[in-house]
Amino acid sequence: MGRMKFLCDIERCIDCSGCVVACKEGHHIPVGVNRRRVITINQGKPGEKSISVACMHCADAPCIAVCPVDAIYQRDDGIVLVSKETCIGCGYCFMACPFGAPQFPSGQVFGARGAMDKCTFCAGGPEETFSEKEKTLYGQNRIAEGKVPLCAAMCATKALLAGDADEVADVYRERVFKRGSGANAWGWDKAYQKK
């Protein structure tokens, strides 16, 4: 079985936030929860780059290691999922995650956090596939339908790649090859900095 992965090509991402909107709308994600976000560096300055980030579906994921109730698990294809019925909202996964992926809806009794919500790679959750419960709790299950995740499908510049790790790596390698040696072979350096 393949290994699912996201890859965001920072030479292509234009910070349109289409992926964020697609994810939020497509899964009916509660207010205050962002499964995906776009980070921009050097905004408005030379060297501006953007990257779209969600759950990285880590191998040896720290969130799985710290969860006190074992609510988080990893599928054989590498997708990390959470069982919202088991989750107690302690927030340890948020503290362990380097990427800020676990999100918590607020507004429960006594100001408690609800169950953790994060990117599912559009693969639903532990409930029965395509069931109403799965849809309400985790959103669409596009992987079971044979589709790529919403964010990657929506990406206008195809900066965000999702799918089998080998396929994604092939696409990206081809791109880098076409751009020339390194990601920066063509551009201002070539035109103006000829020694």
Add this chain to the structure above:
Amino acid sequence: MKKLILPGCILFWAMATLAIAQSQGQLLTNFGPSPSTAAFHEINGLFTGDWQQYGQLFTELQSKIFSQIFLLVVTVVPLIFLLHYLVIGPMIFSHEGRQIYYFNLFARCIHWCAAISFALLVLTGLLIIFGSLVGGGVLLRSGRTVHLISAAIFSVSALFMLLIWAKDMIYAPYDFMWMLIMGGYLSKKKKPVPAGKFNAGQKSWFWLATLGGMVMAVSGYFLYSFQGSPDTLRLSAIIHNFLGAAMIAVFIVHLYMSLFAIKGAIRSMISGYKAEAELTILHSRFKF
């Protein structure tokens, strides 16, 4: 013709500066593509920040160490006391004779408020730590709510305990002696033990429960409300767990002493009276 002179001059000046700047490579270098490794380096900084500092520490502690520490505390400490009970045995004093009024009604009420809320805190806390055995879900979510309510009650009780007992709990020189002979609990002989109204063990437990309880309350507030940077939360979780383990260990000591080690000691917290026979041995420096 005259109208064109000023704009012409400005245009010429602008073009000239541009040309000079470009020839010196100042203007356009910055617009060229920067190496993507540098960009990734910067992005990584934004992603993970200094995760290695506390994030990794927290992950390692929470995934292995914490649950092992708590397991040790709830198994080894009671086991030691079981051994103590079997080998040395409890202290038995006569509850007849002169009775001394030791705890007034207010102190007893505060003590039992703190005791019940603390017991609930320990139980629900352990439930969260060994949550994988219970399986999470509704039971543990209610457990967290109970933990929160008990924490509020205990915090208030701890403040009152500070008010009524802090004066009696200040360490005295003879407490060092008490520590050296381990409170006389290691011998079967009934020799007078140096202690005032409270012995050194009770004093240590008092300060751990009140001052430590405040630290627990503050770190617990961060953990519950998530009002703080990720590093604040990680540090809070680390402090909350370590201090929690220490408090549970000493709590078990307190339970053993009051329920088993000194027969009938718990009566003084119910009626308020201690028997003279007990006081002359265990609180020999107490003036009554």
